[in-house]
Amino acid sequence: EAQVTQNPRYLITVTGKKLTVTCSQNMNHEYMSWYRQDPGLGLRQIYYSMNVEVTDKGDVPEGYKVSRKEKRNFPLILESPSPNQTSLYFCASSKDRWTSGSNEQFFGPGTRLTVL
Amino acid sequence: AQSVTQLGSHVSVSEGALVLLRCNYSSSVPPYLFWYVQYPNQGLQLLLKYTSAATLVKGINGFEAEFKKSETSFHLTKPSAHMSDAAEYFCAVSLLPAGGTSYGKLTFGQGTILTVHP
Numbered sequence: 001e002a003q004v005t006q007n008p009r010y011l012i013t014v015t016g017k018k019l020t021v022t023c024s025q026n027m028n029h030e031y032m033s034w035y036r037q038d039p040g041l042g043l044r045q046i047y048y049s050m051n052v053e054v055t056d057k058g059d060v061p062e063g064y065k066v067s068r069k070e071k072r073n074f075p076l077i078l079e080s081p082s083p084n085q086t087s088l089y090f091c092a093s094s095k096d097r098w099t100s101g102s103n104e105q106f107f108g109p110g111t112r113l114t115v116l
Numbered sequence: 117a118q119s120v121t122q123l124g125s126h127v128s129v130s131e132g133a134l135v136l137l138r139c140n141y142s143s144s145v146p147p148y149l150f151w152y153v154q155y156p157n158q159g160l161q162l163l164l165k166y167t168s169a170a171t172l173v174k175g176i177n178g179f180e181a182e183f184k185k186s187e188t189s190f191h192l193t194k195p196s197a198h199m200s201d202a203a204e205y206f207c208a209v210s211l212l213p214a215g216g217t218s219y220g221k222l223t224f225g226q227g228t229i230l231t232v233h234p
Contacts, residue, residue, distance in 0.1 A: 004159075033221075033222075035222075035224075040125065040226055040227075041226060042120075042122075042206060042224035042225050042226045042227050043160075043206065043208075043222075043224040044224070045221055045222065045223075048221065058221065090159060090160065092160075092222075104150075104162045104165065105162075105222060107152075107159035107160040107161070108159055109158060109159045110157075110158075110159055
């Protein structure tokens with residue numbers, strides 16, 4: 001089954017404790033992206049990747065890191081989480097970077113993060 | 117810069133009534149436009165998209181949307197609401213490729229929660 005998976009689905013942590021949220025897709029997609037969803041703000045892009053070893057900042061990158069060492073994986077790293085990073089996070093992927101503007105983005109199920 | 121405004125954070129309709137969810141966009145170049153639906157505790161699922169072909173776009177679950185350039189709108193409609201349509205709906209915009217490249221960035225509206233009453 002074609003899908004985007006994220007782990008963990010739920011995470012409660014404390015300020016300053018490094019964490020990683022994994023994202024994996026099995027559709028051989030080139031383009032991957034991370035969003036955070038907050039009430040009343042919709043989804044905002046954190047980082048995106050157009051291909052292996054190619055990443056760039058989205059609208060709200062502060063406090064986050066990403067890496068793209070393999071095509072299928074795009075982990076989101078919070079080096080020192082803070083309470084304002086409490087949010088619902090979504091990973092998404094789409095077919096290729098050249099037409100990714102028109103392609104459907106496939107979303108993972110979400111990771112609900114709480115930072116105390 | 118691209119932006120999306122969804123008018124009404126909450127819309128409530130009766131089962132069988134018309135559903136109308138409003139979306140206006142701002143873009144300096146012709147955009148791609150999308151509607152996504154999010155059911156409780158799930159990720160987003162594409163309902164339909166406009167990519168400069170027909171201005172009236174039909175999607176899944178009986179939804180459709182009409183691209184109106186003069187009004188910079190892309191409103192979502194369904195003739196007859198069903199209880200299963202209750203969800204949060206997001207309008208999103210993405211720019212056409214420039215110079216043969218596209219960054220695929222989606223800019224989302226704030227979302228509209230649709231409630232369907234029996």
